[in-house]
Amino acid sequence: MKLSEIFASGKFAVTSEIGPPKGVNIEALLEQAELLRGKVDAINVTDQQSSVMRLGSLAICHLLKERGLEPVFQITCRDRNRIALQSDLLSAYVLGIRNVLCLTGDYVSLGDHPGAKPVFDLDSVSLLHAASELQQGRDLAKQALKGNPDFCLGAVVTPGANPLGPQIMKMEKKVKAGAQFFQTQAVYDPRKFEDFMNQIKHLNVPVMVGIVLLKSAGMARFMNANVAGVHVPEPLIEEMADAPDRVEKSIEIAARLIKEMKDMCQGVHIMAIGWEEKVPAVLEAAGL
Amino acid sequence: MSVDAILERAFQNRIFSQAFFLVERKMKEWLFDCQSCGNCVLSHTGFICPMRCPKSQRNGPCGGAMDGHCEVDISKRCVWDEIWESTNRLHRIDLLTNNYEGPPDWRLYGTSAWENMVAGRLESPSIFETLFRKDEPLLREVPRVVFQILRNCYNLITGPSWRRYEGRPPL
Numbered sequence: 515m516k517l518s519e520i521f522a523s524g525k526f527a528v529t530s531e532i533g534p535p536k537g538v539n540i541e542a543l544l545e546q547a548e549l550l551r552g553k554v555d556a557i558n559v560t561d562q563q564s565s566v567m568r569l570g571s572l573a574i575c576h577l578l579k580e581r582g583l584e585p586v587f588q589i590t591c592r593d594r595n596r597i598a599l600q601s602d603l604l605s606a607y608v609l610g611i612r613n614v615l616c617l618t619g620d621y622v623s624l625g626d627h628p629g630a631k632p633v634f635d636l637d638s639v640s641l642l643h644a645a646s647e648l649q650q651g652r653d654l655a656k657q658a659l660k661g662n663p664d665f666c667l668g669a670v671v672t673p674g675a676n677p678l679g680p681q682i683m684k685m686e687k688k689v690k691a692g693a694q695f696f697q698t699q700a701v702y703d704p705r706k707f708e709d710f711m712n713q714i715k716h717l718n719v720p721v722m723v724g725i726v727l728l729k730s731a732g733m734a735r736f737m738n739a740n741v742a743g744v745h746v747p748e749p750l751i752e753e754m755a756d757a758p759d760r761v762e763k764s765i766e767i768a769a770r771l772i773k774e775m776k777d778m779c780q781g782v783h784i785m786a787i788g789w790e791e792k793v794p795a796v797l798e799a800a801g802l
Numbered sequence: 803m804s805v806d807a808i809l810e811r812a813f814q815n816r817i818f819s820q821a822f823f824l825v826e827r828k829m830k831e832w833l834f835d836c837q838s839c840g841n842c843v844l845s846h847t848g849f850i851c852p853m854r855c856p857k858s859q860r861n862g863p864c865g866g867a868m869d870g871h872c873e874v875d876i877s878k879r880c881v882w883d884e885i886w887e888s889t890n891r892l893h894r895i896d897l898l899t900n901n902y903e904g905p906p907d908w909r910l911y912g913t914s915a916w917e918n919m920v921a922g923r924l925e926s927p928s929i930f931e932t933l934f935r936k937d938e939p940l941l942r943e944v945p946r947v948v949f950q951i952l953r954n955c956y957n958l959i960t961g962p963s964w965r966r967y968e969g970r971p972p973l
């Protein structure tokens with residue numbers, strides 16, 4: 515089922531995320547996905563996140579689909595030129611994949627093959643444009659297709675970016691290029707998120723707020739210093755540091771954030787980064 | 803006869819076209835650290851070349867820009883931070899928002915963007931349509947734009963900008 519149908523029904527959409535392993539042992543990954551069955555509307559499968567070479571997103575999306583789970587196929591511009599990107603979109607469609615998240619991708623030097631040739635033939639906006647063109651029955655070279663795919667196209671935005679202006683400008687372009695929903699970078703400050711949502715009201719596009727489970731005070735400080743557009747407020751860090759049980763606290767904080775932001779947006783996207791088995795508990799605590 | 807039409811004629815002369823490209827390339831290298839992609843969007847991006855970005859982002863900053871610095875090397879300024887500043891100073895944010903920049907046609911790499919423009923090989927509109935604001939007197943607009951170009955050039959030379967071939971393979 516497409517995520518757009520869920521937004522259209524007015525339901526608060528819930529997605530989570532799994533990352534394919536480096537290698538071919540996928541039992542653990544599929545177990546993580548099983549834990550989410552019936553609890554989330556779709557599961558994002560990351561495309562070699564942080565530029566680390568791994569098993570591909572397309573194959574895992576297909577396996578999820580076979581098991582009756584709904585995948586969101588993440589596709590980045592880092593490793594493929596416009597021919598391969600369009601081809602992979604068509605491949606995804608025939609494998610039954612309907613939700614696609616179009617991203618630029620991290621730079622190669624941040625991963626484990628820093629000497630690889632970066633591609634970036636398209637960017638996230640032109641990738642969305644290419645996907646929209648395919649849906650119209652033609653490719654980027656304006657050649658006709660035999661049968662058009664039909665996707666629900668998604669994109670990402672960073673509400674905490676500084677400066678925010680260029681982010682919103684690019685978000686507008688993504689909507690014009692065909693983005694039907696947005697998932698955001700991690701948000702820890704509901705007031706700032708509310709400001710952001712007010713600034714993009716005119717775009718009229720569903721936004722799913724991003725929640726990254728805080729694992730420790732150290733992780734929060736690390737993200738503040740190193741992750742673009744993520745700011746964990748000091749009181750949250752202290753709360754984390756003083757907690758006797760980190761896991762319990764983390765779940766409580768995530769659930770609280772979701773409750774506070776639920777009415778501002780159309781969905782939530784939970785990134786557990788290794789704590790995938792805690793996601794059902796977060797959803798339960800948040801009343802979803 | 804429009805400027806475009808005169809140039810189109812002139813470019814048919816091989817000597818003119820090669821001499822023109824020589825001057826165009828050198829000027830753009832000095833002023834903008836131009837990467838000679840042949841698909842120029844400088845007039846939309848506040849006269850900052852987006853192809854200097856390690857990820858060649860032509861439509862806006864990637865998600866990794868942190869307080870105006872680049873995710874690839876935090877000591878470098880994000881090219882889109884420069885573009886945002888320059889277009890703001892020129893009051894031309896509309897050029898960023900309203901223009902979808904398609905991916906470059908790589909067959910044009912290393913050729914004259916002006917020649918490609920007048921020959922109709924580029925999808926973006928003519929530079930003459932976008933260079934100056936229509937509702938402002940030219941007498942004020944021309945010095946404004948020239949001043950901004952020089953200011954950008956000064957920032958490029960003295961600031962922590964990405965320069966040609968630094969930290970990424972040549973195009």
Ligand code: SF4
Pocket residue numbers: 855856857858859862863864865866867868871872873874879880881882883
């Ligand atoms: S200059 Fe760096 S941070 Fe800015 S868009 Fe390019 S890769 Fe991203």
